[in-house]
Amino acid sequence: MKNYIKEHIDAFREENKNRARLLINCPDQPGIVAAISQFLAEHNANILESNQYSTNPKGGEFFIRLEFEMPQLKEKIATLEEDFKEIKEKFNMKATFKYVDQIKKVAVFVSKEPHCLLELLWEWQSGDLMADISLVVSNHETSREYVESLGIPYYYIPANKDIRNEVEEQQIKLLKEHDIDVIVLARYMQILTPNFVEVFKNKIINIHHSFLPAFIGAKPYERAYNRGVKLIGATSHYVTNDLDEGPIIEQDISRVDHRDNAEVMKKIGQSVERSVLARAVKWHLEDRIIVYGNKTIVF
Amino acid sequence: MKNYIKEHIDAFREENKNRARLLINCPDQPGIVAAISQFLAEHNANILESNQYSTNPKGGEFFIRLEFEMPQLKEKIATLEEDFKEIKEKFNMKATFKYVDQIKKVAVFVSKEPHCLLELLWEWQSGDLMADISLVVSNHETSREYVESLGIPYYYIPANKDIRNEVEEQQIKLLKEHDIDVIVLARYMQILTPNFVEVFKNKIINIHHSFLPAFIGAKPYERAYNRGVKLIGATSHYVTNDLDEGPIIEQDISRVDHRDNAEVMKKIGQSVERSVLARAVKWHLEDRIIVYGNKTIVF
């Protein structure tokens, strides 16, 4: 990693060393917010931001994300989590503490088209995507030069459907060695096996080049053109074993008209893909997303 | 029709009495534009607006829409069309002259939800939708009072799939009696038979409450909610016999998030439906649309 990027990251970590996030979901009932905020106040934490949502306030699922600051957080993590168990059990919560200075290790998978990778690297260089981009994996050599110029290791692993299992074995090994938290499929164009998806459940973010559920699968721009749509879009979602059916994180569209053939739509679409994927990855890195069933709550 | 609306229309017709539009498509080849504009110049017409498009300038399909003004147009219509036949044949054109002061007779079909009908009537009253809204047909009584208050006849024709043929027979009779040019399905919610569609080919405009081809068919908001999309949309298209598969005229979307349940999505979506349908109808009334295969060219 280049020095100036490392400096961005170090400054960010220092600035946020006492900052944490708490993500919770549980069956809704009176008293949850009071219990949590009481707990945080007793632990000397100041709530900086909080967002909540209930599928149905009368007996649905309750979701909350809190961001808080707590002096000497580092030394108190163990106590904090231990003390919270009582509330967690009482309300039957799924609860996770995230510590802001523990920035996530990211692997980017890319195929031949570099636009989504480039957008991520750019945001990253400017200090707008706070992550440790630990490696790039590709079945093409196209982006090696640029990736390595930023000090990021580039792994060329040829891939196709006949050697899927061997390829994934090699990839999983690599991802585990690097202790990767998030895998971003920045137009990787290869289908992953159920095994791979299982190993990294809710940790693989994909960008699909259509406004799902329209044009699931291959060649969405060609199909959009043939259908004569007036909008094209892009969708970022977590990968599950149902092709393009995973929980949607973000979508956006761009207007097209009869003059735009499939090739032009692809160009226009790349710009939407770039921004949709960058937003989705950012929200994931900031622990803004709770996956619930096949949907996301984005706080 | 209320007097002040009649006045709008009369003023518009007077103002545009010498104005016409020419819509053409034919195989592309050099010299088409020259031939047409030469012809119009010789006939003393001034071109006010012209738009052209080719699917492929080297041997594709050529499309053009011209709007022009010609002194004493009324008396010259017959000559004009007769004289144009030579060019039409030479270039193997599909060509139609439209005369702006011959405003189109529109029938609006509506079911229980009035929002799309209301938007059209509103635009119409303000003089922004230049048409003769000759009648409203509905399988509910809901909108009678308001429609009749504007001086538009309201026909209540109960409809369901068991009596489809009898109902359509009655409707077709009514539409023919009123010499209707365009049928707008403003959330009519009944499927039309192939016979009905054939009689009014490329003259029936529907609004579907999703960004097609996502959520074809019934209950798109429920399905959008269940899928967890972040955008909902609406699509206006010409009706063909493939459900929700006709040529798309216009689409738009609105952003939603996890807080929006199917009911809220429906409310948000109604606003998109209103504006998408109104734009599509307006373009049709202004002869801006050429249908080609399963697509539209909107000039």
Add this chain to the structure above:
Amino acid sequence: MKNYIKEHIDAFREENKNRARLLINCPDQPGIVAAISQFLAEHNANILESNQYSTNPKGGEFFIRLEFEMPQLKEKIATLEEDFKEIKEKFNMKATFKYVDQIKKVAVFVSKEPHCLLELLWEWQSGDLMADISLVVSNHETSREYVESLGIPYYYIPANKDIRNEVEEQQIKLLKEHDIDVIVLARYMQILTPNFVEVFKNKIINIHHSFLPAFIGAKPYERAYNRGVKLIGATSHYVTNDLDEGPIIEQDISRVDHRDNAEVMKKIGQSVERSVLARAVKWHLEDRIIVYGNKTIVF
């Protein structure tokens, strides 16, 4: 008021009889959320929604909006507010309880162009704008028929700058008699005196037909056209004594191009004005807005 609208309102009030909102701002410090949520839990209230924001978590201003449900709310209002005083004083809060079933009394002021008034009335009829639209005041007779057809009193009060004081005296009297909570200037086109504005501070919502601060004052579409902008917009804001300088609630824009003259821009703009004003009024009615200095926090 027509019966079916009254029924909407009655149903809404019954459904929300135990629901309240609490809007607070105060200097930020640790423990605020805990204190509030503890208080509500002790009073047997279930928090349904909560949103908070700090200008600066280390010593800025803190804002929160909570929506909660509390059994037998009606009988407990006095106790609730009394009991809250301790917290209010401790944290030096500006705090207001709002009771959802006490729907707000609204007066709409309109001049000749009815589009913004119509949008509000439409939303209101469909049950999407929960208010008691008690009267319409206008310096023109244009909209009388439609307004009265909905059972709303229509007051024609001619106005111009020479008789401003007398006119406003008459208007204030009327507004007080009707115990009006909110005044919506739906393109009223008359400047209000400082006295009038003072009497209804942060209770007058205006729609200005430009994206402020561009084109403050008169004839924004003409000026937008002359400047050759590619976007036109609308701004809804609370009225203060600085013309078009009050706290902005909502803004939106629409794309225009060189073909659109000032007249066309006005037509396009009306659609933006309608939706921007409707959103702003809705947020005000739902107590989603806190005014702080010359800005709004919209939760």
Add this chain to the structure above:
Amino acid sequence: MKNYIKEHIDAFREENKNRARLLINCPDQPGIVAAISQFLAEHNANILESNQYSTNPKGGEFFIRLEFEMPQLKEKIATLEEDFKEIKEKFNMKATFKYVDQIKKVAVFVSKEPHCLLELLWEWQSGDLMADISLVVSNHETSREYVESLGIPYYYIPANKDIRNEVEEQQIKLLKEHDIDVIVLARYMQILTPNFVEVFKNKIINIHHSFLPAFIGAKPYERAYNRGVKLIGATSHYVTNDLDEGPIIEQDISRVDHRDNAEVMKKIGQSVERSVLARAVKWHLEDRIIVYGNKTIVF
């Protein structure tokens, strides 16, 4: 220039060697389109695209842009332009022929913030911005490494208002040596003198970080934040001697809310600036823009 970029450009030039554009404005009168298209047909040219517009069809200004293909164009350029003089004089036209394979020489001026420069270079590398980016001029060294890695000369010329004249003299010399057609101010942040602007009239494209005419001048994001706007924008325009008052080419906006301070607005805004400037430059390179008075017609 890197080899793969040179290859893009060479392929484009070869493909478009017979393609030209004709941009015209003149007082409107009947027969203009006929005369032009007749002329082109006689010269064996096939019109691929044509767009026209009149400020007022009855005696306003007429504008047209045609794109056409003509066998052996290169050898016929002199004849073509000579032959057209007759029509040009007859209709009192301002008319320019542009030859698509003569790609424009561009100089990019940049200060410390590289985002707009990077967007342009990116589009350029992908073959989406067809230009010869001949040099980058900057008053900072920040972007040297990246620019030179693409094979583009980088000129560091310190600048401030005290040495404006000397600096501009040096810049003009450089621009003339390189025979520059277009100067893009990609957030250059220095005011140019009337002399400089005169030398490159309608050839300097600037990006301003607000939706003009709001927030003319310095620090627009700070001022937008202080005003409490709900939208921020960017404007690309030709530079004239009235600060931020030149003909607007393109504008766009992004939504912000109370949580976004000036720093965040700046980040959000950079993304709008990037795309607005890239679109404006592209349209200029494609000869899509006619400047008329203080406005642009963008075809």
